[in-house]
Amino acid sequence: MHAEIRLATRNDASEIRDIYSPNILNAAISFETEVPSIEEMQGRIETILQKYPWIVCVVDGKIAGYVYASKHRDREAYQWSCECTVYMHNNFKGKGIGKELYRLLFEVLKLQGFRNVYAGITLPNDGSVSIHEKCGFKHFATYENIGYKFGNWHSVGWWKLQINDYNLKPPPPLNFSALNFKILHELFNRTARGIQSKLTG
Numbered sequence: 693m694h695a696e697i698r699l700a701t702r703n704d705a706s707e708i709r710d711i712y713s714p715n716i717l718n719a720a721i722s723f724e725t726e727v728p729s730i731e732e733m734q735g736r737i738e739t740i741l742q743k744y745p746w747i748v749c750v751v752d753g754k755i756a757g758y759v760y761a762s763k764h765r766d767r768e769a770y771q772w773s774c775e776c777t778v779y780m781h782n783n784f785k786g787k788g789i790g791k792e793l794y795r796l797l798f799e800v801l802k803l804q805g806f807r808n809v810y811a812g813i814t815l816p817n818d819g820s821v822s823i824h825e826k827c828g829f830k831h832f833a834t835y836e837n838i839g840y841k842f843g844n845w846h847s848v849g850w851w852k853l854q855i856n857d858y859n860l861k862p863p864p865p866l867n868f869s870a871l872n873f874k875i876l877h878e879l880f881n882r883t884a885r886g887i888q889s890k891l892t893g
Contacts, residue, residue, distance in 0.1 A: 693751055695888040697796065697880040700746040700758060705733040707755040708748070711781050720814050720841045744774065745800045745868050747880075749784075749793055749887060756784040759793040761801055764810055771864060773808040774801065778823070785819075788890050794827050796883040800876065802855045805865040809853045814839070814846050821849070829853045 700708065709730065715721040728736070740746045746760035757780035764773040776797060778790045801809060811829055813820045825831075829851035837845040 693888065693891045695756075695884045695891060696750040697793075697884040697887070698748060698750065699741065700737050700748045700760070702734045702737060704748055704755060704758075705730050705737060708737070708758055708779075709733045711755065711757070711779050714782075715779065720839065720844070720846045721817065721820075723814070723839045723841060723846075725841065741868060743867050744804075745797060747793060747797060747800075749789055749884075751784065751887075751891065754781075756781050757789055757793060759790075759797045761797060761806075761809070764808075772806055772862060773810060774806050775810045775812065776801075789887050790823055791826060792883055792887050792890070794823070796879055798827070798853065798855055799879055800868070800871070803866075803871055803875070804868065805856065805863060807854065807856045807858060807862070809855055811851045811853075812848050813851065815849050821851075824851045824853075827853065 709728065712722070712733075713727045716724045716727050737746055740760050740762060743763070744761040746758065748758045749756045757778065759776065759778045761774045761776050764770050764775050776794070778794055778797075780790050798809060809829075811820075811824050813824065815834070821831075830853075831849055831851050833850045834847055835850070836847045838848050839846045
């Protein structure tokens with residue numbers, strides 16, 4: 693098996709949607725109720741990449757999973773915080789790939805200058821809670837019965853990871869495009885090697 697780590701592109705929208713859509717149609721993991729079109733997914737990828745990383749893991753030419761960061765809140769004082777998302781193809785769950793992708797994502801976000809990363813998890817979801825807590829996230833709140841889907845009310849737990857110090861007078865986080873791409877290339881290659889070793893034993 694050959695693993696590659698790279699940025700998502702518009703051309704990945706169909707495969708990304710295929711990985712994401714079961715979480716809409718068959719579970720309350722996502723609070724979306726309709727599967728987005730390919731064009732909508734393309735737009736989401738392009739919008740995210742203006743400010744944040746959207747990273748895919750490709751194994752033997754197929755997307756095995758992906759991670760990205762997104763805005764936490766709109767007000768300017770929130771700009772040092774963001775949210776994170778990870779989704780894996782069913783064939784690659786339980787192999788430790790999501791954890792490796794998350795570690796890479798958080799390294800990139802740290803370089804950008806973010807302080808906090810937040811994860812919202814529809815409960816119960818032992819697998820998602822486990823991967824986040826293994827990455828250092830701490831639970832701090834639960835929004836009880838905040839979403840209604842499939843005839844039931846669902847609670848969402850919130851977890852937080854601090855990735856930089858809370859120094860005074862912090863500069864605004866860098867846009868993802870402003871990072872040194874040589875450093876990113878090295879991080880991507882290191883993560884790909886780690887994932888490939890997990891897949892090949």
